[in-house]
Amino acid sequence: MGKQHQRRSPPRHGGGGGVVMAASAPPRQEDARHAGLGDVAPRELGAATKLAQTQSIPIPGVLDVAASRAGAVEHATSVESADSMLNAKLCMQAADDAAQINPARGLAESVASLVLDDLPVEDDEGSVEYKWSLVNPSPERLVELVTQMQFRLMEGNGECIYELGVEDNGRKRGLPELDLQASLDTLRTMAAQLSSEVMVLSDMRGHEGRVATVMVRRTPASLEERVDLRVAVAGNVDSGKSTLVGVLTGTGTLDNGRGLARAAVFSHRHELESGRTSAVSTQIMGFSAAGGVVNYTNSGSVRALNWSDVVEHSSKIVTFYDLAGHERYLKTTMFGLTACVPDYCMLVIAANNGVLRMTKEHLCIALALKVPVFVVITKLDICPENIREQTLTHIQKILKSPGARKIPVLVRSKEDLSMCAQNIVNDRIVPIFAISNVTGEGLDDLRLFMNLLHPRRNWAEVKSNACEFSIDDIFAPVGVGTVVAGTVVSGCMTVNDDVWLGPDSAGHFTKVHVKSIHYKRCAVKRLVAGQSGSLALKKIKRSSIRKGMYLLESATKPGAVREFSAEVLILVHATSIRENYQPIIHVETVRQAAQVVGIDKDVLRTGDRANIHFRFMYQPEYIKVGSRFIFREGRTKGLGIIKEILQTV
Numbered sequence: 001m002g003k004q005h006q007r008r009s010p011p012r013h014g015g016g017g018g019v020v021m022a023a024s025a026p027p028r029q030e031d032a033r034h035a036g037l038g039d040v041a042p043r044e045l046g047a048a049t050k051l052a053q054t055q056s057i058p059i060p061g062v063l064d065v066a067a068s069r070a071g072a073v074e075h076a077t078s079v080e081s082a083d084s085m086l087n088a089k090l091c092m093q094a095a096d097d098a099a100q101i102n103p104a105r106g107l108a109e110s111v112a113s114l115v116l117d118d119l120p121v122e123d124d125e126g127s128v129e130y131k132w133s134l135v136n137p138s139p140e141r142l143v144e145l146v147t148q149m150q151f152r153l154m155e156g157n158g159e160c161i162y163e164l165g166v167e168d169n170g171r172k173r174g175l176p177e178l179d180l181q182a183s184l185d186t187l188r189t190m191a192a193q194l195s196s197e198v199m200v201l202s203d204m205r206g207h208e209g210r211v212a213t214v215m216v217r218r219t220p221a222s223l224e225e226r227v228d229l230r231v232a233v234a235g236n237v238d239s240g241k242s243t244l245v246g247v248l249t250g251t252g253t254l255d256n257g258r259g260l261a262r263a264a265v266f267s268h269r270h271e272l273e274s275g276r277t278s279a280v281s282t283q284i285m286g287f288s289a290a291g292g293v294v295n296y297t298n299s300g301s302v303r304a305l306n307w308s309d310v311v312e313h314s315s316k317i318v319t320f321y322d323l324a325g326h327e328r329y330l331k332t333t334m335f336g337l338t339a340c341v342p343d344y345c346m347l348v349i350a351a352n353n354g355v356l357r358m359t360k361e362h363l364c365i366a367l368a369l370k371v372p373v374f375v376v377i378t379k380l381d382i383c384p385e386n387i388r389e390q391t392l393t394h395i396q397k398i399l400k401s402p403g404a405r406k407i408p409v410l411v412r413s414k415e416d417l418s419m420c421a422q423n424i425v426n427d428r429i430v431p432i433f434a435i436s437n438v439t440g441e442g443l444d445d446l447r448l449f450m451n452l453l454h455p456r457r458n459w460a461e462v463k464s465n466a467c468e469f470s471i472d473d474i475f476a477p478v479g480v481g482t483v484v485a486g487t488v489v490s491g492c493m494t495v496n497d498d499v500w501l502g503p504d505s506a507g508h509f510t511k512v513h514v515k516s517i518h519y520k521r522c523a524v525k526r527l528v529a530g531q532s533g534s535l536a537l538k539k540i541k542r543s544s545i546r547k548g549m550y551l552l553e554s555a556t557k558p559g560a561v562r563e564f565s566a567e568v569l570i571l572v573h574a575t576s577i578r579e580n581y582q583p584i585i586h587v588e589t590v591r592q593a594a595q596v597v598g599i600d601k602d603v604l605r606t607g608d609r610a611n612i613h614f615r616f617m618y619q620p621e622y623i624k625v626g627s628r629f630i631f632r633e634g635r636t637k638g639l640g641i642i643k644e645i646l647q648t649v
């Protein structure tokens, strides 16, 4: 086998930390080879360099990634990410003002497309394995290969990629057609021994023959082994968010352009009547181990599959959080982006309407929270070619602007798609899909992309910690009593656990008993870190629970925070920010006004950075050092990181 696999790798999905300060992670040893390249993975750099070399157009933030990172590394902490966020905001504005959209410029010219050439040297850790040939291995060799596959599957939480026809140094040497088929057969034999399935993602020419990228996915033995992916769906009103979620998660039937598909996604009657999303609605899409969409098994039927059926037959579940696009519901959308702990943000843009204010607003929030973004341009069927190109050019300009420093990639082939899915976690590549919910154009690529995406976090790392469950909704179904919905952010929650609920308005916690647990509407015995679900609680009134509370496992009574200090960056200011200013703070599920009690500058304006002492206005909250938050008041917006807890209750 030639590889030592005893050592557990550092978290594979280390790109963005969401609410955690990812930038503070120590640089990995192998990254040192790339002279201070920060969090840019070698694999991505390979792609980025190829991309830049093949483009005649300058790609700000791609070629200079290495150079700027090298200089910035010593200063690469939370401040760096905050800075780039501000730049992103300013550059979005600048790109907007300066955008010289030239409809005559062809797509092929204006779009960065990955050219898949040789790969970077194989990494001994992680979930990607290169194998030049697997033709007819001896029984002893087969045992070794199966052990190695088991390791790669473990590294990828149940999924891994095999690059067949590729040498360990990354050279796509290629195999004769017959040898490739024989290697694929060996791969299937190996996978079968690990209860896994094989999916060929791409098959193309190498230097001397054919190379194939293959995904291997384990059939989960229990609910906890399922790959769980969360996607927040953002974008301007009427961009087609609910419709797209309805088409992806329904029975496989398309939209009629007049709101047919979105009806399944709406949660309120007034939404059905107005056609406007006002609350975060959740839908799931399941993939089998072989990569088929489980939701479409009763394709053609009017009735969508029950969630329990989808869950039962899926190896991977994508949960979509459909957010509201109207400015009036921005508060709810921000709550969705912070509280749902999304792995990715799907930014939906209607080709005919283009990039609007709310599109930029949502993009800005996702970038601030370090949630990787992919863009879906909808309504191709009703949009003239030149307008479609304008929209594409506009979003690309915004993404490529020096502040955002993203690499927009219009997905045009399966190869682009699998490269994007493997690199998006590094928080630099932004794949762009162009689709129609009415004709179905582009939807297969989008589905395949969802199938390939990995969860961004390594929840296994916090599975053995004390349990923390953040509450984002409360219900009182008849005959069940009080039910809280939310996410296990660390540890496990088990039926019959006695846990602390709080903080209440006085900052106190009370013991509650967990009667039953539902995961994706199915009764389960426990929820583990990274899973969202609902818990029925015993003898507690709905009125005594609010969103933002936590359920905590602790031997001693937990404390709540009244005052804290934070390092902040002002993204936009409408009024001067000085003492006594009272913005709304969004940190995970907590949403409350906080007063600026102290500040290390007289007054703050756009672009200023400062240390601020905040005090929650109404009640103490459960928050932690290192959490990333957004604060806003009217048009004023800022980004912060909690540095110190100053007063607890």
Ligand SMILES: Nc1nc2c(ncn2[C@@H]2O[C@H](COP(=O)(O)OP(=O)(O)OP(=O)(O)O)[C@@H](O)[C@H]2O)c(=O)[nH]1
Residues within 6 Å of the ligand: 235, 236, 237, 238, 239, 240, 241, 242, 243, 244, 255, 256, 257, 258, 259, 260, 261, 262, 275, 276, 277, 278, 323, 324, 325, 326, 378, 379, 380, 381, 382, 435, 436, 437, 438
């Ligand atoms: N022709 C065409 N119409 C579409 C497409 N996608 C969505 N629509 C229509 O566009 C309208 C708005 O779609 P929605 O899904 O409600 O948009 P939304 O972004 O969810 O809007 P909010 O929920 O208010 O934020 C509906 O009438 C859809 O039928 C598409 O690809 N082509």
